[in-house]
Amino acid sequence: MNDEEPPSISAPTDEPAVKAPQGPFCKFCGKPVLPRAVICVSCGQQIKPLEPPEPSGFSCVVMIVLGALSLFIPCIGLVVGISAMLMEGKKTDGAILIVISIASVLLMAAMSGAFGGAQSPYMQ
Protein backbone atom coordinates (compact mmCIF):
# COMPACT_ATOMS: atom_id res chain seq x y z
CA MET A 1 0.00 0.00 0.00
CA ASN A 2 2.91 2.37 0.75
CA ASP A 3 4.62 1.74 -2.55
CA GLU A 4 3.19 4.76 -4.30
CA GLU A 5 4.96 7.59 -2.57
CA PRO A 6 5.62 10.84 -4.35
CA PRO A 7 9.11 10.42 -5.78
CA SER A 8 10.64 13.81 -5.05
CA ILE A 9 9.25 15.21 -1.82
CA SER A 10 9.44 12.48 0.79
CA ALA A 11 12.98 11.27 0.18
CA PRO A 12 14.35 9.98 3.48
CA THR A 13 17.98 10.37 2.43
CA ASP A 14 20.29 13.32 3.01
CA GLU A 15 20.26 14.22 -0.65
CA PRO A 16 18.43 17.42 -1.49
CA ALA A 17 15.08 16.72 -3.03
CA VAL A 18 15.53 18.99 -5.99
CA LYS A 19 13.13 18.73 -8.83
CA ALA A 20 15.34 17.95 -11.77
CA PRO A 21 14.09 18.88 -15.20
CA GLN A 22 16.03 16.10 -16.90
CA GLY A 23 14.08 13.19 -15.58
CA PRO A 24 13.70 10.81 -12.68
CA PHE A 25 16.41 9.60 -10.39
CA CYS A 26 17.00 6.11 -9.14
CA LYS A 27 15.39 5.74 -5.75
CA PHE A 28 18.06 3.25 -4.72
CA CYS A 29 21.31 4.98 -5.62
CA GLY A 30 20.16 8.47 -6.55
CA LYS A 31 21.75 8.51 -9.96
CA PRO A 32 19.75 10.01 -12.82
CA VAL A 33 18.03 7.51 -15.03
CA LEU A 34 16.29 7.76 -18.35
CA PRO A 35 12.59 8.60 -18.14
CA ARG A 36 11.61 5.28 -19.68
CA ALA A 37 14.27 3.21 -17.96
CA VAL A 38 13.02 0.16 -16.13
CA ILE A 39 16.34 -0.83 -14.53
CA CYS A 40 18.89 1.60 -13.15
CA VAL A 41 22.12 1.33 -15.11
CA SER A 42 24.16 2.41 -12.09
CA CYS A 43 23.00 -0.04 -9.43
CA GLY A 44 20.94 -2.51 -11.46
CA GLN A 45 17.82 -2.18 -9.35
CA GLN A 46 14.43 -2.34 -10.95
CA ILE A 47 12.92 1.11 -10.61
CA LYS A 48 9.71 0.60 -12.55
CA PRO A 49 7.39 -2.31 -13.11
CA LEU A 50 8.02 -4.02 -16.38
CA GLU A 51 5.72 -2.84 -19.10
CA PRO A 52 3.65 -5.55 -20.71
CA PRO A 53 5.05 -6.49 -24.10
CA GLU A 54 3.36 -5.59 -27.32
CA PRO A 55 0.35 -7.87 -27.76
CA SER A 56 0.98 -8.57 -31.42
CA GLY A 57 4.64 -9.51 -31.15
CA PHE A 58 4.07 -11.44 -27.96
CA SER A 59 1.25 -13.37 -29.55
CA CYS A 60 3.41 -14.20 -32.55
CA VAL A 61 6.20 -15.67 -30.44
CA VAL A 62 3.74 -17.52 -28.24
CA MET A 63 2.00 -18.95 -31.26
CA ILE A 64 5.26 -20.32 -32.65
CA VAL A 65 6.18 -21.90 -29.33
CA LEU A 66 2.73 -23.30 -28.69
CA GLY A 67 2.43 -24.54 -32.25
CA ALA A 68 5.68 -26.44 -31.94
CA LEU A 69 4.66 -27.67 -28.51
CA SER A 70 1.27 -28.87 -29.68
CA LEU A 71 2.98 -30.96 -32.34
CA PHE A 72 4.43 -33.04 -29.53
CA ILE A 73 1.79 -32.66 -26.87
CA PRO A 74 -1.56 -32.25 -28.60
CA CYS A 75 -3.48 -32.03 -25.35
CA ILE A 76 -1.72 -28.79 -24.45
CA GLY A 77 -2.44 -27.35 -27.84
CA LEU A 78 -6.09 -28.26 -27.56
CA VAL A 79 -6.47 -26.77 -24.10
CA VAL A 80 -4.58 -23.60 -24.94
CA GLY A 81 -6.37 -23.29 -28.24
CA ILE A 82 -9.78 -23.58 -26.67
CA SER A 83 -8.92 -21.08 -23.95
CA ALA A 84 -7.49 -18.74 -26.57
CA MET A 85 -10.73 -18.96 -28.53
CA LEU A 86 -12.56 -17.73 -25.45
CA MET A 87 -10.41 -14.59 -25.35
CA GLU A 88 -11.25 -11.48 -27.29
CA GLY A 89 -9.17 -11.05 -30.42
CA LYS A 90 -7.54 -14.46 -30.10
CA LYS A 91 -10.17 -16.58 -31.78
CA THR A 92 -8.06 -17.06 -34.90
CA ASP A 93 -5.02 -18.06 -32.86
CA GLY A 94 -7.06 -20.53 -30.88
CA ALA A 95 -8.60 -22.01 -34.00
CA ILE A 96 -5.17 -22.44 -35.56
CA LEU A 97 -3.89 -24.15 -32.42
CA ILE A 98 -6.85 -26.50 -32.30
CA VAL A 99 -6.40 -27.38 -35.96
CA ILE A 100 -2.69 -28.04 -35.40
CA SER A 101 -3.46 -30.19 -32.38
CA ILE A 102 -6.09 -32.26 -34.16
CA ALA A 103 -3.83 -32.62 -37.19
CA SER A 104 -0.96 -33.83 -35.02
CA VAL A 105 -3.26 -36.32 -33.31
CA LEU A 106 -4.36 -37.66 -36.68
CA LEU A 107 -0.74 -37.71 -37.81
CA MET A 108 0.30 -39.73 -34.78
CA ALA A 109 -2.58 -42.11 -35.29
CA ALA A 110 -1.65 -42.54 -38.94
CA MET A 111 2.00 -43.07 -38.05
CA SER A 112 1.26 -45.66 -35.43
CA GLY A 113 -0.95 -47.41 -37.94
CA ALA A 114 1.70 -47.18 -40.62
CA PHE A 115 4.27 -48.80 -38.40
CA GLY A 116 2.39 -52.05 -38.51
CA GLY A 117 0.20 -51.45 -35.53
CA ALA A 118 1.79 -50.22 -32.35
CA GLN A 119 -0.11 -52.67 -30.24
CA SER A 120 1.95 -54.63 -27.84
CA PRO A 121 1.88 -58.38 -28.45
CA TYR A 122 1.22 -58.83 -24.77
CA MET A 123 -2.04 -56.94 -24.92
CA GLN A 124 -4.91 -59.17 -25.72
Ligand SMILES: [Zn+2]
Ligand atom coordinates in the same frame (compact mmCIF):
# COMPACT_ATOMS: atom_id res chain seq x y z
ZN1 LIG B 1 20.36 3.00 -9.07
